[in-house]
Amino acid sequence: MSQQTDQDQDKSMDKKEIAEEEREKMLNEENTKHIGAAPASDLESEEQKPKKKIPIGGIKMPGFCRTKSKEPCKDDEAKPAEVAEVEPTAVNKDAENPGTEKPSTPSKDTKEKEKEGRKGILDAIRLPLVSVFPRKKNKEGDAELGTTGAVGLASVETPDDTGVEKSAAGADDGMETVRLDGDATDDAAPSKQHPLVVCLSAARRNLFVVVATLCILLAVIIIICVACVGPRRNVSQQLKDGKYIETITSCGPVEGVLEDGGFAFRGIPYAVPPVNQERWRPAQPLRRIEHCWEGTYLAHNSSEMCWQRETSGRVDGVEDCLFLDVFTPHVKYDSPLPVVVMIGAETLTGASPGVMQPSAKLARVRDMVFVRPNFRLGVFGFLAVEPLSRSTHPPTSGNYGLSDIIAALEWVQLNIDHFGGDKKSVTLWGHRAGGTLVTTLVGARKAKGLFSRAWVSSGSAIFPGRSLKESEELNKAYLNSLHCSDASCLRKQNSEDLMDAVPESWQHGTPGLPEPREYMANGTHEWLVLDGVILQEHVGQIWARDGLPVKLVIGTTAQSAIPARYMNPNVTLEKHQVEEVIRESLLGTIGLADEALRRYNATKKGLLSLISDIRVICPLLTVARQQEHIPFYVVTQPRGELADPDSDAAAILGSYAARTPEEKRHVSAMQQLFNHYVWHGEVAQEDPKGAKRVLIVDQDILPETDYPNCDFWIKKNIVPNYAKVE
Template identity: 30%
Template sequence: MTLLGVQPGMYGQEFRSSKGTSDVKMLLSAIVLMAVSSMGAAASTTTKVEQGQLQGTHEDSLTVFRGVPFAAPPVGDLRWRAPQLAAKWQGVRPADKFAPQCVQNLGNGPDKPSATSEDCLYLNVWTPAKSAHERIPVLVWIYGGGFNGGATWIPTYSGEVLARKGVVLVSIAYRVGPLGFLAHPELSAESPQHVSGNYGLLDMIAALQWIKTNIAAFGGDPKKVTIFGESAGGIAVSQLCASPLAKGLFEGAISESGGSFGPPRRAGGPGENMRLLADAERDGASLARDAGAHSIAELRSLPPQKIMAAQRGLAWPIVDGWVIPADQYTLYQKKQFNDIPVLIGYNSDEGASFSRDRTPREYVEGVHQRYDSFAERLLKAYPASGTTVPKTARDLSRDAAFGWHTWIWARLQSQLGSGKVYYYYFDQHPQAPADSPRPDLGAPHGREVAYVFGHLNDLQHEQPTAADHIISDAMATYWTNFAKYGNPNGKGMPQWPAFSDQNPHLMYFAGTPHTGPVPTPDGLNALDAYFAWRRSPEGVRDSAIEDAKPAATNVMGAKYPRVLPDHSVVFQLKAPSAASVDVDITGKKFPMTKDSDGVWSVTTEPLVEGFHYYALDVDGIRVNDPGSHAFFGTGKDASGIEVPEDGVDYYLSQQVPHGDVRIRMYHSSITGQWRRCFIYTPPDYDSNATARYPVLYLQHGMGEDETGWIFQGHANLILDNLIAAKEAVPMIIVMDNGYASRPAGPFAPPSARPDVTSFQDVMIKEVIPMIDSTFRTIADRDHRAMAGLSMGANQALHIATQNLDTFAYMAGFSGTMNGLSTDALDPETAFSGVFKDGAAFNQKVKLLWIGMGTQEPNPFPGAIGSFRAMLDKAGVKYVYFSSPGTAHEWVTWRRDLNDFAPRLFR
């Protein structure tokens, strides 16, 4: 250990002697030698840690080390992994500059954008020690920034004032935003603990482990470490107090405007930000899709800016079962926390930073929307005026996000732990003029930080007053006393009593430090009841409903139906005068109940993934849901609900080039009617004017029409994604209406029943020539395919097998040429003997493909089985695809197309 010289001037005292001049000269010479020696010691700013030697800087009475690596750079394959040990180095490493801040969307470092990097796991040390043997208490700062920003270089966080009060001040960095808190199923799968998401918290824990091992080299005491942080940093302090991974890494904790005691919710408001791992993984999978990544490997290869751009909402720590084992409130109730002294508090007007209500009406409506049956009690405790939203109203957002969490933390710790609680309320602020927009403004979020660090000049547009300096010095002294003794009190300081339910007193920082009661106790008790309800089974269910996203099939702005994570669906309909309402989902009815406002609602049992037709029955009359788009299915326009497949995105819109869907009207001389077909052209169709494309003719099922494969089946998106991944050849898809029949006579309209012979003529004689003449197709059999689902499968296979000079590829999705018949088939006679010579058929046909779901209802398994048995008997080659767990539904047919299309035109 070579750290640490003496303070400049410590030998500058006056010497007097009665001895002779020679003695005086000798003494003066000795003083000079001592001075030279002391100057050399003062300039000695090196120290040795596990990884190697560091060269810091001497700044007044302190030695400062900046940019000290405590973990390996989390880049490349280490992105989204727990922090690894920092590498050792040779020689002396300079530690005189702050390291780059972690990548974030909230601005850049001191001077230039290059001060931001993924290589950001560094810490900084301000030490007053003159020897490595001093064992000075350690304060470790964790910055705020909503877990989406923050940095250690910020001037307000400079540690010299606190360090001069007798502590070693350390500030640590941690990953933020999606780079620090992304959860994803693949990340969980590769983790030994089968979790993901809390990388930023793991960075903090790694930094604390490094401090325990190395802080003695800076004169610090590894057995007297206190963590402190503000906002997200204060919340992190709270979470570290509950994390078993942090046990023994610190002996005290200070949280400024922190706490994390709200119940987990998928999409809760302030104070209810925690999510469960499964919910966070779903959100992470969505981020990956939005970033255009199909795997974690691809996501790791993307530049960080693209990941940040794909972020939706705030990144946040989660209840992962490992770093944070469970809801922190319940952990404390079970006495499963790191029992240490805590110093915790918040500011008087946190709501000024977070309240967005501009009028009393907005405020009241927002309270009712979030707090429901608790709204009136809360509005009484946090009232608005007739014309403004004053501080009394803003205090609700203060307490929901900070006040209640601090209050309940103080109560649980004092009731269930042995470590004492010191609770404060910061209210030091200038008085706003009476004619200002907010004359009742208190101390907003984050204001106390400059006071704690002793940097009052960082307060914007203010000239610090004598009272400001008194409060600042008091807070710095209390904070450092707490680090030294586990108790903020000290000689000459106003007494700060420990908090308990029997002695519910706080230290008020306003004017001069003084004690006072808990603010807004009625409001805190009302919030306590609210959060307790949110933890109840009824509250958990209501939270799930409120947090669920509207279905993708809803009309614009419709809040219902909503699909819950377990795939149950919430339906609502306002019909005050109705006597009965139910939801009919393909024949299964779910009765709805009416509330006092005349709103009918029901939550179904979990539904099968995929697309479902449904309708509402209102007093026995079938109506479509005004909240849902209508889809042509079951022979009519019907409401539809999409229950998304978990972890699957092949049929969803992604960040890939997209093709076009065109509508072509044509008059059929065969049917005597105007008809239309939908035509998908691949992404480069218009930009590559010389390219020609193969064509897939793709048919819908019974009761549907030419819109089905686009609106219900997402055929265009499936092909976009396959083409982008180079898994399918770019192709044109033609989707025509399968209902075609000839007029019954010269004056009679065509029959409503489909006639495969008529439809075959429409396809062969009208549609294919029209497509080949108006689109850039490769007009030969080797570049044509025909497929269909259910009824369309029957049509496609009949037409393709009877026109082998036109089609080389063919497929039936949940259907074959024998329709619903389960009778045995003889290849010699069935279907005009087209399959009797298997070898000849195999030579002519490039691909015969058949597929169905494993849960298809009768008679589909029997009918398709009979058809396959005939093919096997004849020696006809075919591909069979089985969709696991799905029935006669769109999810089966989407999977069919996703498997069939890549096999075409190779």
């Protein structure tokens, strides 16, 4: 290795000496050219040959007077030009042909050539400046510098035999060589390539491995996507015969009907029929195949109502009544819509669903899915007696109607996505007695996770507080009237006989003002009971301990408690008649009649407002005050003469026949309030600080700190002691 290095050094020294000799000859030739004329043949050959200028920046010179040059420096005025256009090959040509004649006397042509030579020096200094900018290389002249044109400066680096430029010689002359773009040598270090170029080169060398890796990655991505998305389902269903549409449920396919631009599915079974041995048992969802149907269930017609007693006293219904209706704008799986489950009943003995009757048109206009289930009422829905408790495990009875609502909510969670609904956005809306049932389910353990928000309108503020044993004792009289002492006897009784045996005192209507004897009464019948299974403790205790598990809105109307005798709009009351009713009530007995007449007008509307405040509005306000963020609204806009108990629900459902501009504005305000809550789970007009928690809904919605007169009745212990009981 060391021997090879010594040889390389010797070779380098030889080449350096040769370069020194050539440079001396070249400089001497330069001086000779300016003293005597150059041969014409050489000049002509130089003019004919294309010249390549080396940029002035290509060689850094300390000056024309080189300190290390063997030629002595002369004075500035006598200093000859040391730069000329010299072709490297021409320098050696004279040495090879020493016999060539050179004229000694300068002629006119020689002087012109000399001028051109000086001009060439200037051009060599001036023109090559453009070469410092990138330009297209000469394909023919990039191989060797000496074969492409004449060199524009005297001091150049002479390529050796291998074509590698020697920078050492230039260093000895005091000149530094700056390498040009096209002058890179073979042994120069290669420039660093871009990482992308390196990757592409490696990919081309291993093409098979790259393709195989990409195929494996693509297969993995497809498998993950299929696993996450699940089976592909049609976005929307096609109509059959232009009228019918089919979807599926957990018990089989069902067929609905196109109505008013929406779809109606009526009478879909959601629980086992509560007949024969299933009478007075909690609702059983359709989990077994024998409870389902074969083929497609035609959900075209409405189902029959459960047994109930209407306000007029008419009794009607069937026991096999656990069906529900679904109304949806479309049947598809993308963009699911919020769901509203409607629980409507005037009392817990009947008049269900009352005003709570949705439609396919309503679903299309509101862009929501509406579900309305039937549920058991009266003795079939809430009878709590000892023989029935003894026949079940754990021992319990009553609240069968609540179990129906829970089963309907479970059906919604299992099936509503097949009807275009969002099971994660379910609003449970209860009106009047239905509102009482909904309120009792807020916080109930069995209803947990089945709905995300609740809306209660004109419900009761008195919730079940009696134990199962106490209710069984109070209901013994009913058993005695049927002559039954066990559950088997009760289940064999005729349905109509069971309805006729219900005592008149159990039929709850809308009461008027509290009566004097009502102050001491303690035997009022309560349908709901703390059964220990569905309702384990009072609603107020659950809220006080655990808070609200879901969002809740409570509201009512200004005349929400209208006794049946005042329902007829033709009934009128004079001032003295109103005063007489108030003085004969409990208020007159305890000396509050004059204060009541001062606070309320002695008119029919004033009397009904007084009754509503004591029975419904102020008791519900006390319930709303149990939690900080329960919005409470009161509708004050009259529908005709009064803001009746159903006016808020009718406005929401669009069955409110608005005639005046004031009524139309009220309907719009009420619908916006409800729709925003269903879609977003919030009341837009609610005071975030909680100071103005009462919303007065007239033509517009106005937040208020309180409702007039409620604090007075609460202070006098009238509210909530005499609230309406279901």
